[in-house]
Amino acid sequence: DAKTTQPTSMDCAEGRAANLPCNHSTISGNEYVYWYRQIHSQGPQYIIHGLKNNETNEMASLIITEDRKSSTLILPHATLRDTAVYYCIVSAQGGSEKLVFGKGTKLTVNP
Amino acid sequence: DTGVSQDPRHKITKRGQNVTFRCDPISEHNRLYWYRQTLGQGPEFLTYFQNEAQLEKSRLLSDRFSAERPKGSFSTLEIQRTEQGDSAMYLCASNGQGGTIGETQYFGPGTRLLVL
Numbered sequence: 001d002a003k004t005t006q007p008t009s010m011d012c013a014e015g016r017a018a019n020l021p022c023n024h025s026t027i028s029g030n031e032y033v034y035w036y037r038q039i040h041s042q043g044p045q046y047i048i049h050g051l052k053n054n055e056t057n058e059m060a061s062l063i064i065t066e067d068r069k070s071s072t073l074i075l076p077h078a079t080l081r082d083t084a085v086y087y088c089i090v091s092a093q094g095g096s097e098k099l100v101f102g103k104g105t106k107l108t109v110n111p
Numbered sequence: 112d113t114g115v116s117q118d119p120r121h122k123i124t125k126r127g128q129n130v131t132f133r134c135d136p137i138s139e140h141n142r143l144y145w146y147r148q149t150l151g152q153g154p155e156f157l158t159y160f161q162n163e164a165q166l167e168k169s170r171l172l173s174d175r176f177s178a179e180r181p182k183g184s185f186s187t188l189e190i191q192r193t194e195q196g197d198s199a200m201y202l203c204a205s206n207g208q209g210g211t212i213g214e215t216q217y218f219g220p221g222t223r224l225l226v227l
Contacts, residue, residue, distance in 0.1 A: 002153070034215075043115070043202050043218030044154065087153055098144065098167065099216060101153030 002102030003027065004088045009106040012082075018075040020105050022088030025069040031092045033064060034099070035073045037084040044087065044101075047073065078109045115219035117203050123225045124193055131189045132222045136205030143186050144216060145178055146202040147171065154202055160186060193226045200224075 005023040012018040024033065032051050036044040048055055048062045050071070055062045061074040075082055087104040091097060116135045124130050136143050141162050146154035157176070158168045162183035172178075175193075180186040190197055200223050204216040 041221075041223075043204070043220050045218070046215040049215070085153075098156035098159060098169075099146075099154070100156070103151070103153055 002100050003031075003090045004102050006086070006088055006102060006105045008103070009108070011108050011110060012075075012078045014080060014109050014111050015077055018078040018082065018107055018109070020073040020075075020086050020088075020107060021070065022073070023070045024088070024090050027068050027090050028092065031090045033062065033068075033071050034089040034091055035060070035062065036087045036089065036099075036101075037082075038087070038104070039081075039084040047086075078107075080109050080111065083107060083109045115203055115205055115217055117201075117219040117222050119222060120220060121223050121225075123227065125227050126193060126195060128193055129189065129191045130193055130224065131187055132201055132224075134186045134188070134203030134205075134219060136185070136203070137207075137217060138184075140205035140207050140217075141183065142206050143180055144204040145186070145188055146204065148200040148202060148221070149198075157188075190224075193224075195226045198224055198226045 032049050034049040035047040038044045048057055048060050050062045050064055064071045085104040085106050087101050089099050118133045144159040145157040148154040156169050157172050158178050160180040163180050175191045178188045200221040202221045204218045206214050206216045
């Protein structure tokens with residue numbers, strides 16, 4: 001079973017920041033937090049990952065709480081093309097083992 | 112680098128027929144994964160290979176399913192005697208050196224199977 005809990009759906013206005021929460025209260029010290037997204041009828045796409053520190057790349061920012069029990073993925077300026085299902089995954093080995101997906105959050109970006 | 116490719120993209124078959132899917136990973140990647148995704152659910156792990164060795168199989172992979180990666184490059188997933196419950200998207204992913212913490216998996220576009 002997935003070790004994460006995410007809201008089923010969220011809406012965001014185009015151009016605004018989208019903040020997607022994830023709870024992972026049972027995360028272990030050696031487990032990373034990964035985010036993937038899946039646009040309709042495509043394969044999942046990697047977004048970002050982190051262990052303890054906040055991370056930023058060209059796609060998004062990842063904020064991990066100090067106790068590591070939750071995190072937030074931030075899309076700073078959402079576009080219509082960001083409409084997708086976003087998956088938060090915890091994994092000790094990262095990409096070197098199977099990924100356990102939950103149902104994710106369906107983000108809809110509205111014009 | 113053209114990414115992970117899968118063939119066919121869509122397959123419609125009748126119950127009881129055999130089907131085979133192919134996955135071509137990113138060329139330098141030595142780890143290859145298969146997942147299955149049904150409607151409204153996240154992908155579920157089926158099996159993975161490091162080079163030609165199949166290292167783990169999910170209990171979802173019944174006896175009717177077999178996966179191979181004979182030369183450590185492309186992989187095939189065969190389903191024998193298909194059932195309507197096999198209707199799903201079959202996803203392939205790959206990554207590089209293995210054992211590297213934090214290494215991401217790159218997914219292909221998937222093969223959508225419909226069993227009538």
